[in-house]
Amino acid sequence: MTATSQHGFHPDAESLSAFSEHALGERECDEVLAHLAVCGRCRQVVALAREAADTDDKTAAVPPRKTVVPSAWWKQWRLVWVPTAVVAAFAVASISVYIERADRHGPDIKIAEQNPTPDATPPSTPTPTEQATVEPPAAAAPAPPPAHTTKHERSAAEEPMPAPAPPVVAAQMPAESRAQEPGAPAPGVTDREQFRREAPPMSHSEEQQSRPQLATGLHGSAYSQPASGTGEAEQKQAEEHRQEETETSRMRSFKAKAAPFAGHGANGAPPAGATETVTVTAAPAVEAQPAAPAEPAPMLGFKRVWDVSGLANPIQLPSGLASVSIASRGRLLLAIDKAGALFLSEDRSVTWERITTQWTGRAVEVHRQVAANGGMPTAPAAQNGTTGNSSPDAGAAPPPPVSFELSNDENQTWVSTDGRTWTPK
Amino acid sequence: MAPTESAASAAETGTPNGTGTPDCVPNRSLDRALAAELWQGCDAAGWGLTRGEFEQILVDAGTAQNFGLAEDSNATPATTKQQAAFFRSLCVADLALARACASGSERAWEHFIAVYRQPLTRAAIAITSSETLGRDLADQLYAELYGLNVREGQRRCPLLSYRGRGSLMGWLRTTLAQRHVDHYRRTRREEPIEELDAPAPNPLPQMPARELSLLELAIEEAVRSRDAEERYLLAAYYLDEQTLLEIGRVLGVHEATVSRRLHRTTDQIRKQILKNLQRCGMSRRQAQEAMGADSRDLEVNLKKLLQNSQSEAFQEQAAS
Numbered sequence: 001m002t003a004t005s006q007h008g009f010h011p012d013a014e015s016l017s018a019f020s021e022h023a024l025g026e027r028e029c030d031e032v033l034a035h036l037a038v039c040g041r042c043r044q045v046v047a048l049a050r051e052a053a054d055t056d057d058k059t060a061a062v063p064p065r066k067t068v069v070p071s072a073w074w075k076q077w078r079l080v081w082v083p084t085a086v087v088a089a090f091a092v093a094s095i096s097v098y099i100e101r102a103d104r105h106g107p108d109i110k111i112a113e114q115n116p117t118p119d120a121t122p123p124s125t126p127t128p129t130e131q132a133t134v135e136p137p138a139a140a141a142p143a144p145p146p147a148h149t150t151k152h153e154r155s156a157a158e159e160p161m162p163a164p165a166p167p168v169v170a171a172q173m174p175a176e177s178r179a180q181e182p183g184a185p186a187p188g189v190t191d192r193e194q195f196r197r198e199a200p201p202m203s204h205s206e207e208q209q210s211r212p213q214l215a216t217g218l219h220g221s222a223y224s225q226p227a228s229g230t231g232e233a234e235q236k237q238a239e240e241h242r243q244e245e246t247e248t249s250r251m252r253s254f255k256a257k258a259a260p261f262a263g264h265g266a267n268g269a270p271p272a273g274a275t276e277t278v279t280v281t282a283a284p285a286v287e288a289q290p291a292a293p294a295e296p297a298p299m300l301g302f303k304r305v306w307d308v309s310g311l312a313n314p315i316q317l318p319s320g321l322a323s324v325s326i327a328s329r330g331r332l333l334l335a336i337d338k339a340g341a342l343f344l345s346e347d348r349s350v351t352w353e354r355i356t357t358q359w360t361g362r363a364v365e366v367h368r369q370v371a372a373n374g375g376m377p378t379a380p381a382a383q384n385g386t387t388g389n390s391s392p393d394a395g396a397a398p399p400p401p402v403s404f405e406l407s408n409d410e411n412q413t414w415v416s417t418d419g420r421t422w423t424p425k
Numbered sequence: 426m427a428p429t430e431s432a433a434s435a436a437e438t439g440t441p442n443g444t445g446t447p448d449c450v451p452n453r454s455l456d457r458a459l460a461a462e463l464w465q466g467c468d469a470a471g472w473g474l475t476r477g478e479f480e481q482i483l484v485d486a487g488t489a490q491n492f493g494l495a496e497d498s499n500a501t502p503a504t505t506k507q508q509a510a511f512f513r514s515l516c517v518a519d520l521a522l523a524r525a526c527a528s529g530s531e532r533a534w535e536h537f538i539a540v541y542r543q544p545l546t547r548a549a550i551a552i553t554s555s556e557t558l559g560r561d562l563a564d565q566l567y568a569e570l571y572g573l574n575v576r577e578g579q580r581r582c583p584l585l586s587y588r589g590r591g592s593l594m595g596w597l598r599t600t601l602a603q604r605h606v607d608h609y610r611r612t613r614r615e616e617p618i619e620e621l622d623a624p625a626p627n628p629l630p631q632m633p634a635r636e637l638s639l640l641e642l643a644i645e646e647a648v649r650s651r652d653a654e655e656r657y658l659l660a661a662y663y664l665d666e667q668t669l670l671e672i673g674r675v676l677g678v679h680e681a682t683v684s685r686r687l688h689r690t691t692d693q694i695r696k697q698i699l700k701n702l703q704r705c706g707m708s709r710r711q712a713q714e715a716m717g718a719d720s721r722d723l724e725v726n727l728k729k730l731l732q733n734s735q736s737e738a739f740q741e742q743a744a745s
Binding site: 017018021023025033036037043044045048049051052053054 | 591
């Protein structure tokens, strides 16, 4: 019997279906199984029917897809509320810390942003290196006349002052005069600055403690580097010199205070636009240090006033070029512009006189050199503006013999005592 | 058991037992309580069937299958318990629906289409492994079910052959599979004959012809001595190349069980062959050497051997 000739003998569809569903009794199941053992056709039928049933079961077993109903956005935001709050709190804290630090380090930026003086814009844009290593001269802010100290803001705005005048007026405003106008902040002065302006003056010790920090914050690494590079011996010498000049500094008048303070501000704050600054390498650090006890109390307040009013006018040399090196001794000020020309000013940079070239090459640096027999150390200046502290009429004792040194681009040096006559060293 | 109508009628006739109907007496009617229970369990009224039609359908189904008993048990008819057990084993709801559809009930057809049309198509696609062939097969069966075939002036609905032993869906699947297999077996001879390689020349037999013939006889006897389930395992696994999982699903056992049974069957057949060879006068060593004969030297057709082992039950069924 072949598979094709077995149609009459095959179990019907119901028996096969019941067999595959195990719905048959034992006797019927044995009969169907015995037939399946010999009938390939029925085995195939049962196998196909079983396969179809399995496929259908799998299809039916697949759970229907859940319709994803988008929940409301505010419900979804509940999940991210906590991390968002944490991030926001961290951001607020970071901003607060940044603002706090910016208040300490920020005069450079504020002066650059807030200086409205158009003539403060330098004729040329210095390179970034120059911006980092230069500072305005100490004498850039001449002592203001007493009449300007009362209405300094209005005067600065109305009167056509010389280039450094507006910032100088603001910077040199004494604490007494500011106390007379407590409710009249200078233009551009923020509440925080006004608050600091009205803050109690710092004590001498506080000033001494805060000064290095201020110097670092105001001048940045470019300014702190020379002081730190002088070495331990130089620091000791500077300390001795500071002690010697303490008495001299105490006897300085307000005018004497204002000048070094303006110089100090010039050190810390690049001029308007932050594009025209001056490298000061000649002023020794020892010159800068005595200024600290000279203006202990109003220092911070003055700094703020000076910051906002913009003591930004750089030294305007007759050549129109930016100065690259400045050295000073009292009212005497020497400056070298970018072209290598040397200029001399005896009235704190109000008028300039060009010095004829008595050296070879291009002058690149001028600094003050204390004579060795004077017992003063030879140290490069960390900042220039502090040279104004040593006003000639401020100290009674004769100043130590000081000379200027000029270096050219070939590292050759010339020496002068008055700034006009130079001799090779 | 609650008194039945047949029991009551039997009591009226004065049957000796208290119930009126002895257990050994065949009952061609349906117990009323059971009928009411089955009637409530299906929605036959919804398909337009009456209570009488429903009971008649059940009685006809039970009678046609002798209530699940052996065909030769007509001499000892099913008892009431056996009948009740048989009726409760039926898929009564499917049976009522099928008969209602066969009788042309619109509501039954609507329900049938809603419930079985898509599964029928999916089953046909699964059976044929083809979207097109599957849909054609399902449509063809659906047309037959609807009674488009007319024989001797009457519509012939295949649903009339459904008697509720399994589910209606299973019956539909099996019917689809039968149609597909029969169609394939009819049409496979119409396929073009592929080019056949020239058969390799038969190598000279290494064993004497007598030993080979003894081996063939031993194998045939060993296979024939296996029972139905073992022969089914051998045929399904080696001839049909079904997987153990597929065989296990058919038999309702785990595939590991199928594997164990298959391994045991082959071992027993091997031992039986050895015994048969030794019984024919071979020594054990000779029998083992004969077992190592090349199978290409043997003329044993396992497929033919299994097919010749026809079961007696269906032979009798065919004869009847």
